[in-house]
Amino acid sequence: MGADVRLFNLGETCINDIAARRPGARALFRKYGLDDRCDGATSLAAVAARRGVDLSALEARLVMLAPRPLDAPATLEGLIDHIVARYHQVHRRELPALIALAERFSQLHGGHPQAPNGLALFLERMSVDLGAHMQQEEEVLFPMLRAGDPMISVHVEAMRVEHEDHCGTLVALAELTNDFQPPPEASGTWRTLWEGLRKLAGDLVDHIHAENDLLFARFDE
Secondary structure: OOOOHHHHOHHHOEHHHHHHHOOOHHHHHHHOOOOHHHHOOOEHHHHHHHHOOOHHHHHHHHHHOOOOOOOOOOOHHHHHHHHHHHHHHHHHHHHHHHHHHHHHHHHHHOOOOOOOOOHHHHHHHHHHHHHHHHHHHHHHHHHHHHHOOOOHHHHHHHHHHHHHHHHHHHHHHHHHOOOOOOOOOOOHHHHHHHHHHHHHHHHHHHHHHHHHHHHHHHHOO
């Protein structure tokens, strides 16, 4: 999540390639006024220059959206079980704790100029949306994948669309929290919350990557 942007040569990469490899990139491009449909074959640096966008700031946000290398099981059954245990169960455990901490944070620092308003409510909505998505996967999609259902492509595409929505939420969360960077005078509660949110964002990027690029890709044909 904190890797050096120079390692990725993002400026020289066309934005279609970036969008294909980084969950949430399209939402970020829209926020910056970049159109991957019209500018997709153009390098990020060229598009940013043409649109008057700060390339360094955009690259830093894109690095945050880069999935980490995953050590995932090779079998379908193993991969599904891994996704549920490593991501679904972890999100369900950590989000309520983060919401409670965000409520405490608001009580302590609600008047601070760098404290985002409504953070706990934002996380509650995120938890509801993500919870419904994961339940749909566990109760409908994953059993269909295991059974090799011929209608699976429709359901996979629906989940991919919802993944894009989740990525847009991550972009908004990064904006709310100044890219998860607390101010120098931040309290322990503030720093703990921001670190927890950074982990949540990283886990969700990896979660979407595991499903889109490892699990769903098995059924693309």
